[in-house]
Amino acid sequence: MGDRPVSFQILSDQRQNFVSGCVNFEDPNFNVSLPVFTIHGNHDDPAGAENLSAVDILSTSKLVNYFGKARVPITGSNVGSVRLSPVLLQKGATKVALYGLGNLRDERLCRLFHTPGAVQWVRPADTPAHPQRDWFNIFALHQNRVAHTQGAKNVVREGHLPRFLDLVVWGHEHECLADPWDSAEAEGAFSVVQPGSSVATSLSEGEARAKHAVVLEVARQSWRTFKVPLQTVRPFRFASVALASILPLDSAGARCEDPELVGDVLVELVTRLADEAMQERRGWRETRKGGSATRRETDAPSDVLSDPPSPSDLPL
Amino acid sequence: MGDRPVSFQILSDQRQNFVSGCVNFEDPNFNVSLPVFTIHGNHDDPAGAENLSAVDILSTSKLVNYFGKARVPITGSNVGSVRLSPVLLQKGATKVALYGLGNLRDERLCRLFHTPGAVQWVRPADTPAHPQRDWFNIFALHQNRVAHTQGAKNVVREGHLPRFLDLVVWGHEHECLADPWDSAEAEGAFSVVQPGSSVATSLSEGEARAKHAVVLEVARQSWRTFKVPLQTVRPFRFASVALASILPLDSAGARCEDPELVGDVLVELVTRLADEAMQERRGWRETRKGGSATRRETDAPSDVLSDPPSPSDLPL
Numbered sequence: 001m002g003d004r005p006v007s008f009q010i011l012s013d014q015r016q017n018f019v020s021g022c023v024n025f026e027d028p029n030f031n032v033s034l035p036v037f038t039i040h041g042n043h044d045d046p047a048g049a050e051n052l053s054a055v056d057i058l059s060t061s062k063l064v065n066y067f068g069k070a071r072v073p074i075t076g077s078n079v080g081s082v083r084l085s086p087v088l089l090q091k092g093a094t095k096v097a098l099y100g101l102g103n104l105r106d107e108r109l110c111r112l113f114h115t116p117g118a119v120q121w122v123r124p125a126d127t128p129a130h131p132q133r134d135w136f137n138i139f140a141l142h143q144n145r146v147a148h149t150q151g152a153k154n155v156v157r158e159g160h161l162p163r164f165l166d167l168v169v170w171g172h173e174h175e176c177l178a179d180p181w182d183s184a185e186a187e188g189a190f191s192v193v194q195p196g197s198s199v200a201t202s203l204s205e206g207e208a209r210a211k212h213a214v215v216l217e218v219a220r221q222s223w224r225t226f227k228v229p230l231q232t233v234r235p236f237r238f239a240s241v242a243l244a245s246i247l248p249l250d251s252a253g254a255r256c257e258d259p260e261l262v263g264d265v266l267v268e269l270v271t272r273l274a275d276e277a278m279q280e281r282r283g284w285r286e287t288r289k290g291g292s293a294t295r296r297e298t299d300a301p302s303d304v305l306s307d308p309p310s311p312s313d314l315p316l
Numbered sequence: 317m318g319d320r321p322v323s324f325q326i327l328s329d330q331r332q333n334f335v336s337g338c339v340n341f342e343d344p345n346f347n348v349s350l351p352v353f354t355i356h357g358n359h360d361d362p363a364g365a366e367n368l369s370a371v372d373i374l375s376t377s378k379l380v381n382y383f384g385k386a387r388v389p390i391t392g393s394n395v396g397s398v399r400l401s402p403v404l405l406q407k408g409a410t411k412v413a414l415y416g417l418g419n420l421r422d423e424r425l426c427r428l429f430h431t432p433g434a435v436q437w438v439r440p441a442d443t444p445a446h447p448q449r450d451w452f453n454i455f456a457l458h459q460n461r462v463a464h465t466q467g468a469k470n471v472v473r474e475g476h477l478p479r480f481l482d483l484v485v486w487g488h489e490h491e492c493l494a495d496p497w498d499s500a501e502a503e504g505a506f507s508v509v510q511p512g513s514s515v516a517t518s519l520s521e522g523e524a525r526a527k528h529a530v531v532l533e534v535a536r537q538s539w540r541t542f543k544v545p546l547q548t549v550r551p552f553r554f555a556s557v558a559l560a561s562i563l564p565l566d567s568a569g570a571r572c573e574d575p576e577l578v579g580d581v582l583v584e585l586v587t588r589l590a591d592e593a594m595q596e597r598r599g600w601r602e603t604r605k606g607g608s609a610t611r612r613e614t615d616a617p618s619d620v621l622s623d624p625p626s627p628s629d630l631p632l
Contacts, residue, residue, distance in 0.1 A: 001343075001345035001346075002345065003344075027317075028319075028347065029317035029318060029346065029347035029348075030317075030345065030346060030347070031344065031345035031346070031347075032345075057373065057377075061373075061377035061378075061379065062377075063377065
């Protein structure tokens with residue numbers, strides 16, 4: 001909420017895009033300065049008789065613009081179908097088609113992607129005013145990306161996604177992979193970025209990596225991201241220990257398995273990890289006090305893009 | 317939400333009055349045309365670590381103005397204390413002091429009222445611009461009123477409330493007593509009105525009565541209420557049956573207790589009640605189509621009050 005003007009406009013049919021039927025910053029009764037667009041995840045998926053979730057409350061309160069809530073009609077023995085209709089955003093000569101798909105049960109979505117015609121991608125009409133090639137196509141989804149077994153049926157594969165996309169923003173996976181990569185499965189047709197969870201929620205190696213928010217800038221067909229390190233994530237270190245390789249040998253040349261010694265070795269290791277984590281945290285604190293933050297760019301700036309904003313300019 | 321101007325103002329300290337710290341229609345980022353002021357009930361009482369409830373969400377979303385959320389600090393063996401600080405409203409020469417108390421556990425509130433000094437009623441200062449006698453004092457609470465046993469410790473008695481009040485709006489009790497009465501317990505010092513629940517929720521006689529919304533008009537010290545019958549309440553009839561008085565006598569002069577006959581009598585009774593209920597409902601529907609509704613005034617209009625609004629003008 002606030003007086004900062006919103007300098008882009010929505011070209012698509014808002015009743016089709018948004019659960020509330022209207023983008024919040026165009027509602028004359030609300031003064032929105034930073035519009036937020038969101039899909040739902042698996043912890044806030046529509047449920048119950050009215051198919052509602054917490055995101056509906058935020059949307060009804062005009063705090064967010066909720067898009068990508070798919071109704072999957074099922075008739076007879078069909079798997080149903082999903083129709084993905086983009087939010088079309090324009091600012092000057094830059095046009096963004098924002099596709100979204102809130103979380104669906106993984107197995108079900110997997111089956112949909114395997115059924116010809118079950119996932120329909122609506123594309124903006126190719127007109128002289130808005131040639132189709134002018135659109136920068138983003139797809140936001142909240143779904144399993146990493147298969148934990150061969151032939152798993154509960155992941156969406158990058159190769160399932162249409163090649164006209166430019167960037168896929170992958171939610172749900174907790175590991176922060178903030179540097180976009182060219183999708184190998186899609187033969188480089190689009191890039192994928194996975195900002196990851198904002199907090200460490202499980203005791204896994206992926207969660208121990210540095211967490212970032214990812215800011216995306218688009219100018220016409222040029223784009224770049226930069227990472228903003230999150231500085232208030234709770235400290236978390238992860239290490240695998242093979243006792244066989246770290247315990248000292250006893251006089252007979254065998255590994256010493258004295259429980260007390262094993263305890264000492266592990267306590268020392270944990271203390272070292274904790275010290276490292278606290279030291280890193282202290283480092284963040286000092287950096288913040290000094291008013292500077294690390295920033296890395298993942299794409300070379302194109303000449304149509306201005307200088308990247310300093311972190312203090314970012315709307316975070 | 318809308319453009320209708322709000323023609324009264326708040327004179328009291330909003331940070332003290334409202335959970336959100338600010339009345340919603342003065343927030344420059346929200347365009348509120350019909351401000352709603354609410355206390356919480358027993359199904360939406362503050363709970364959990366943050367002492368929050370659904371009303372907090374509505375309040376944070378600026379959909380309602382949440383007042384009367386008491387923090388009851390407890391130290392040592394004290395019962396704690398409640399400080400009731402009114403919302404002061406002014407429109408022209410009319411000044412309303414609106415006191416509110418969201419639901420507290422009945423036994424606890426009862427104990428508070430029995431402890432001298434535990435319930436503090438803050439009154440507006442007596443100044444030449446705002447003499448204390450100019451205020452019309454309303455108290456809204458959501459609590460048991462009817463004692464079901466002699467000496468019950470879980471009700472708030474009208475006699476507990478201070479005599480400077482003018483009108484007490486009693487929530488929580490389901491029965492609709494829409495015509496205000498002079499409190500006998502308070503020796504007529506104030507009136508009490510109990511609008512009741514908006515739907516029939518339990519199978520009791522009180523719920524079978526007609527449901528109303530109550531509209532209160534205040535002009536200086538004159539006031540009146542009128543009742544707006546609710547027309548979409550589900551039909552509900554309640555009857556007590558004493559078989560001894562309705563069963564026919566048999567040839568020996570005793571009541572006939574033939575199970576089949578008892579069944580017939582009861583089926584006939586229920587059918588008649590259901591018919592009555594449906595007929596009344598049909599009546600409502602026709603009245604609504606015709607665009608008129610019953611309206612009764614409970615106080616004779618004072619000369620400072622204008623004509624009562626027609627139901628179609630009411631902001632319902």
